[in-house]
Amino acid sequence: xxxxxxxxxxxxxxxxxxxxxxxxxxxxxxxxxxxxxxxxxxxxxxxxxxxxxxxxxxxxxxxxxxxxxxxxxxxxxxxxxxxxxxxxxxxxxxxxxxxxxxxxxxxxxxxxxxxxxxxxxx
Amino acid sequence: xxxxxxxxxxxxxxxxxxxxxxxxxxxxxxxxxxxxxxxxxxxxxxxxxxxxxxxxxxxxxxxxxxxxxxxxxxxxxxxxxxxxxxxxxxxxxxxxxxxxxxxxxxxxxxxxxxxxxxxxxx
DNA sequence: CTGAATCCTTTACGATACTG
DNA sequence: CAGTATCGTAAAGGATTCAG
Numbered sequence: 216x217x218x219x220x221x222x223x224x225x226x227x228x229x230x231x232x233x234x235x236x237x238x239x240x241x242x243x244x245x246x247x248x249x250x251x252x253x254x255x256x257x258x259x260x261x262x263x264x265x266x267x268x269x270x271x272x273x274x275x276x277x278x279x280x281x282x283x284x285x286x287x288x289x290x291x292x293x294x295x296x297x298x299x300x301x302x303x304x305x306x307x308x309x310x311x312x313x314x315x316x317x318x319x320x321x322x323x324x325x326x327x328x329x330x331x332x333x334x335x336x337x
Numbered sequence: 338x339x340x341x342x343x344x345x346x347x348x349x350x351x352x353x354x355x356x357x358x359x360x361x362x363x364x365x366x367x368x369x370x371x372x373x374x375x376x377x378x379x380x381x382x383x384x385x386x387x388x389x390x391x392x393x394x395x396x397x398x399x400x401x402x403x404x405x406x407x408x409x410x411x412x413x414x415x416x417x418x419x420x421x422x423x424x425x426x427x428x429x430x431x432x433x434x435x436x437x438x439x440x441x442x443x444x445x446x447x448x449x450x451x452x453x454x455x456x457x458x459x
Numbered sequence: 460c461t462g463a464a465t466c467c468t469t470t471a472c473g474a475t476a477c478t479g
Numbered sequence: 480c481a482g483t484a485t486c487g488t489a490a491a492g493g494a495t496t497c498a499g
Contacts, residue, residue: 217438223385224386225370225387226386226387226388227387230441230442230445230449231438231441232367233445234441235363235437236452239361239362240471241361241471241472242472245347245354249347257481258480258481263346263347264347265347265348268474269482270472270473271471273481274471278455282451282455283451294480295480296481297482307444311437315357317339318356318430318432318433319352319356325426327352329405330355333403380461390493390494391463392462392492392494393491393493395461415460415499416461417461418460
């Protein structure tokens with residue numbers, strides 16, 4: 216499916232680069248992966264993704280919204296209630312992300328070893 | 338395979354986070370993906386990945402080497418010749434990366450639209 | 460050809476305080 | 480509850496020069 220693996224250029228206008236611009240930062244994959252199990256609220260993300268700050272969470276969600284990956288639904292009540300879920304495009308997009316997560320869980324032993332070793336290097 | 342998708346935490350010691358620490362930067366995916374089609378030399382990367390600087394290329398390759406993902410072979414000749422290829426672990430690791438690339442090529446139209454739209458936003 | 464070394468800019472990210 | 484605004488630091492990345 217990838218045209219001529221032997222000769223393609225992986226530059227700025229290549230699909231892979233654009234894909235990485237969309238999902239290749241620190242928090243987007245966890246956020247999307249969490250959404251793959253259904254609609255989530257703001258606090259759900261904060262609880263399930265330890266370490267993410269409000270700033271980064273909001274920034275990530277808004278960017279994904281403007282990219283057409285997630286829907287944001289505001290309920291005009293107090294206290295506020297806001298729900299996030301995947302758009303149809305988002306549902307497709309999380310497939311390769313889920314693939315990454317799957318692989319990570321299956322190979323967590325080796326990943327852990329590498330992780331620990333790299334940490335010491337600093 | 339992923340344990341209880343409904344309740345896992347995606348924090349610092351979760352496999353997905355460690356996976357992203359390993360492959361989740363700007364140049365690692367293209368570099369690995371290129372290596373999936375066989376042994377490459379330093380200049381091969383420079384030609385096939387437009388935009389990458391020598392600094393980042395070297396840094397990425399050395400990190401992957403120390404992580405046990407790629408082998409680096411130096412031929413003691415002049416001019417120098419250095420070859421890079423995937424270790425057995427690297428061969429496994431590129432599977433989900435290839436999945437990402439596959440998806441990107443299959444959905445390149447939508448990705449392109451998003452990419453162009455986001456660019457204008459700035 | 461394959462880097463190393465340096466300097467510099469930009470971006471990402473985190474911490475904190477405040478708000479309807 | 481779900482943010483916004485601001486500030487500051489740290490990390491990432493790029494450009495350039497030099498070298499075996």
